[in-house]
Amino acid sequence: MSKKIASARISQKSSKLLQQLNNSLPFDKRLYHEDIAGSRVHALMLCEQGIISKEDYSKINAGLLEILEEIESGLFLLDGDDEDIHMAVEGRLTTKIGDAGKRLHTARSRNDQVALDFRLYVQKNNREIATLLLENIQTLIVIAKKHATTLLPGMTHLQHAQPINFGYHIMAYVSMFKRDYQRFISAYERNNYSPIGCAALAGTPHPIDRQATAKALEFNAPTLNCLDTVSDRDFALEILFNIATVMMHVSRLSEELILWSTSEFRWITLSDRHATGSSIMPQKKNPDIPELLRGKTGRVNGNLIGLLTVMKGLPLAYNKDMQEDKEGVFDSVETALLTLKVLNEMVSEMQVNTKRMEDACMVGHLLATDLADYLVRKVGLPFRDAYYITGNVVNLAESRGVDISELDFEAFQSIDERIGEDVIALLDNRVSMNMRTSEGGTATIRTIEQIEVIEKWIEEVR
Ligand code: ARG
Numbered sequence: 001m002s003k004k005i006a007s008a009r010i011s012q013k014s015s016k017l018l019q020q021l022n023n024s025l026p027f028d029k030r031l032y033h034e035d036i037a038g039s040r041v042h043a044l045m046l047c048e049q050g051i052i053s054k055e056d057y058s059k060i061n062a063g064l065l066e067i068l069e070e071i072e073s074g075l076f077l078l079d080g081d082d083e084d085i086h087m088a089v090e091g092r093l094t095t096k097i098g099d100a101g102k103r104l105h106t107a108r109s110r111n112d113q114v115a116l117d118f119r120l121y122v123q124k125n126n127r128e129i130a131t132l133l134l135e136n137i138q139t140l141i142v143i144a145k146k147h148a149t150t151l152l153p154g155m156t157h158l159q160h161a162q163p164i165n166f167g168y169h170i171m172a173y174v175s176m177f178k179r180d181y182q183r184f185i186s187a188y189e190r191n192n193y194s195p196i197g198c199a200a201l202a203g204t205p206h207p208i209d210r211q212a213t214a215k216a217l218e219f220n221a222p223t224l225n226c227l228d229t230v231s232d233r234d235f236a237l238e239i240l241f242n243i244a245t246v247m248m249h250v251s252r253l254s255e256e257l258i259l260w261s262t263s264e265f266r267w268i269t270l271s272d273r274h275a276t277g278s279s280i281m282p283q284k285k286n287p288d289i290p291e292l293l294r295g296k297t298g299r300v301n302g303n304l305i306g307l308l309t310v311m312k313g314l315p316l317a318y319n320k321d322m323q324e325d326k327e328g329v330f331d332s333v334e335t336a337l338l339t340l341k342v343l344n345e346m347v348s349e350m351q352v353n354t355k356r357m358e359d360a361c362m363v364g365h366l367l368a369t370d371l372a373d374y375l376v377r378k379v380g381l382p383f384r385d386a387y388y389i390t391g392n393v394v395n396l397a398e399s400r401g402v403d404i405s406e407l408d409f410e411a412f413q414s415i416d417e418r419i420g421e422d423v424i425a426l427l428d429n430r431v432s433m434n435m436r437t438s439e440g441g442t443a444t445i446r447t448i449e450q451i452e453v454i455e456k457w458i459e460e461v462r
Contacts, residue, residue: 049207160360
């Protein structure tokens with residue numbers, strides 16, 4: 001029985017149950033790329049600082065490259081009883097190259113090693129998710145441009161409120177995704193500091209060069225305090241929160257797509273590529289895809305709360321509890337990547353039923369606020385009085401079973417003689433939408449302006 005590399009004072013072989021609980025290899029094996037990259041940079045630095053010989057470095061570097069090959073070609077399966085990816089790679093290296101392999105762990109601990117590997121993974125995915133967000137924003141902009149004049153009832157409390165244009169509605173989601181993008185980028189920048197060289201918790205007496213390893217791994221600089229670095233999982237919490245927030249936005253958009261594709265609305269039609277049938281009801285076309293995107297919010301929220309709870313109350317520095325940091329992050333990252341790819345495809349292929357949207361504007365007295373605003377502007381009434389007079393007009397329209405925009409001039413006069421004939425031209429959904437020209441408002445010119453702002457921003461960040 002060969003002695004395990006990280007168990008100098010443990011004399012018995014671990015129980016099978018302990019291994020099952022203790023080993024992270026089954027899930028952290030996906031960090032093999034980061035682990036090998038970190039080890040190569042560390043070994044090179046050890047060599048350049050004269051801590052290991054050139055010969056040993058060459059063997060280590062070649063061995064690590066071979067191991068990478070072996071993993072990628074499926075030759076080295078990472079399914080043994082090694083505790084984690086770090087031990088698996090180091091063990092393999094020593095088997096391959098002998099004593100030189102045993103020098104790799106000089107001036108390093110698994111505590112800074114795992115902090116490095118995990119941070120590299122998170123940083124890569126901060127960028128990946130940000131890129132996918134930009135793609136979604138671009139897709140949504142195409143729709144917003146096409147529909148900056150398409151009317152639909154803007155809602156509050158899911159009740160018809162005021163006419164807006166569909167491009168404007170879409171631009172609301174673009175604004176959310178823009179902030180999401182910025183959150184991933186700012187997390188990337190805040191966390192772009194290198195943990196390697198912190199060793200177990202206190203640094204090392206070896207003459208290492210953390211600046212060199214940080215630079216080689218494309219970090220801005222080494223982290224400031226080693227005790228903090230091996231204890232810190234903020235960077236993981238940040239990506240979990242940022243993903244939870246994106247997924248919350250995606251969930252709200254999904255909910256609207258689900259609602260809009262019901263028989264009651266039919267404002268949009270999802271492509272058959274993004275809908276599913278029922279096993280019993282032959283007529284059904286179900287919006288399973290947006291439902292799943294909405295539903296996946298649950299697991300990403302769970303992953304965030306999970307890691308916050310793991311970290312709460314841990315003493316400095318590394319504690320094995322922290323091995324519980326990875327699975328939730330892997331799950332949230334994979335969920336976000338898939339979600340954003342699917343969302344982009346689904347939204348770009350959905351059909352917008354312009355006429356259904358515009359017809360819906362004839363229900364619900366969307367122009368009531370316009371009438372009240374008219375009474376303020378033209379007649380000089382205090383808003384609250386105008387509000388009550390408008391309420392009476394709405395009641396009259398309701399009693400006749402029509403929308404206020406369908407009332408004739410006499411009807412308005414019967415409620416209040418101060419209402420002039422010009423109100424008839426004013427009470428038009430498109431006129432109303434285009435009158436909301438205040439900054440950030442729905443008027444088509446303002447919507448186009450918003451689109452232009454975002455397009456300019458995309459040029460800057462791309
Ligand atoms: N597998 C461990 C983890 O994922 C690596 C760090 C182990 N360090 C230690 N001192 N036991 O957290």
